[in-house]
Amino acid sequence: MIRTVAVQGYRSLRELSLPLGQLNVVTGANGSGKSSVYHSLRLLADAALNSVVASLAREGGLASTFWAGPETIARGVRQGTYAVEGLSNRKVASLKLGFGGDSYGFSIDLGYPPPPPPATMFGLDPHVKRECIWHGPIYRKSAALVDRRNNFVWLATTSDKEPVFLTQHLSDTDSMLASIADPQRAPEMLAVREAIRCWRFYDHFRTDSDSPARAAEVGTFTPVLHHGGSNLAAALQTIMEIRSDEALATTLEDAFPGSRLNVEVQNGRFELQLQQHGLLRPLSAAELSDGTLRYLLWAAALLTPRPPELMVLNEPETSLHPNLLPALARLIHAAAKSTQIIVVSHAPLLIQELAAAPLCPPPPRKGLWRNEAGGCHSVQHSEMELASKIGKSEECSARI
DSSP: OEEEEEEEEETTEEEEEEEOOSEEEEBOSTTSSHHHHHHHHHHHHHHHTTOHHHHHHHTTOGGGGBOOSOSSOOHHHHTTSSOOOOOOOOSOOEEEEEEEESSEEEEEEEEOOOSSOOSSTTTTSOEEEEEEEEESSSOOGGGEEEEEETTEEEEOOOTTSOOEEEESOOOTTSOHHHHOOOTTTOHHHHHHHHHHHTOEEEEOOOOSTTOGGGSOEEOOOOSSOOTTOTTHHHHHHHHHHHOSSOHHHHHHHHHSTTOEEEEEEETTEEEEEEEOTTOSSOEETTTSOHHHHHHHHHHHHHTOSSOOSEEEEEOTTTTOOGGGHHHHHHHHHHHTTTSEEEEEOOOHHHHHHHHTSTTSOOOOSSOOOEEETTEEEOSSBOOOTTHHHHSOOBBOOSBO
């Protein structure tokens, strides 16, 4: 399980060290940094796929992802007495991401190439400055396993031994996780890479008339719902055939009493049919309301027969009637027994239901985050040593 996620210099997150439990809720006002937490986790996952540079390009480039506030925030600015004034930065601009888990920890530092700028049109591409893998949830020099500085990657050793280099020619834009495979000398690299690649992110399923979830698709065995929901019918049929606990039927009865779900097959194409109480005929996915279809998508994602190590849900309450939120919370509770879940939400009822779960740790009495000078800022220093690897950090609760 991941114990800590740390972010430094990402948009409205200046310095963040977020302790995690089995079920976690991130909430706060608009502009407080909820979406930044979600997107920073996705960037961290993209490092294992070697697509972090492309992901940063889709977000407008590295410059648009840097911390948007001043380098330092004076007391008068915090109190609202004075306006924020930009000063020349004395530190090198960088974006640092990392996590610490029960087995391994990983961090990555991204920035611009050193001066003078290279003679290329791609001079603004982010370069990987530093990466590190260590054993356990907290970084210590003695726990380091694999280290990377610029183009050099080596196995961490004691001070009296020569470092064992894995490569001295790694590309500046490639992550060592995706580029180096040495199961004999560095098996932990493969373990961390595969663990991160199994993370799942679900963000705003489409439910418009042209949504892929509404169309009939060729059905194949589908233990994992696609992030866009295009294989919804096949995913639900897989759940019905594999799971013997009637979890899907129980979830439907909880959300839509008296309803029955069926998947029809025509020429190999799977089409969803939902028989609802009071109707003479079942409704296809194309006829379902946005809220009903979205709830079925969440059911297919959370009832997966192949649970990941981490699942991140961004605003799952979208398009759902408040009466459905308690049922959604119970569905998330059940899924959290087999996978670690982070929920980003601003729906008070859903937050209340999730916070009451025994798997959801309560926020600390101190360290609540508030929005100051355009960004999140903590009021309590963290004692976690993970932050020493990727920059000084501050601890916050699940509420930002």
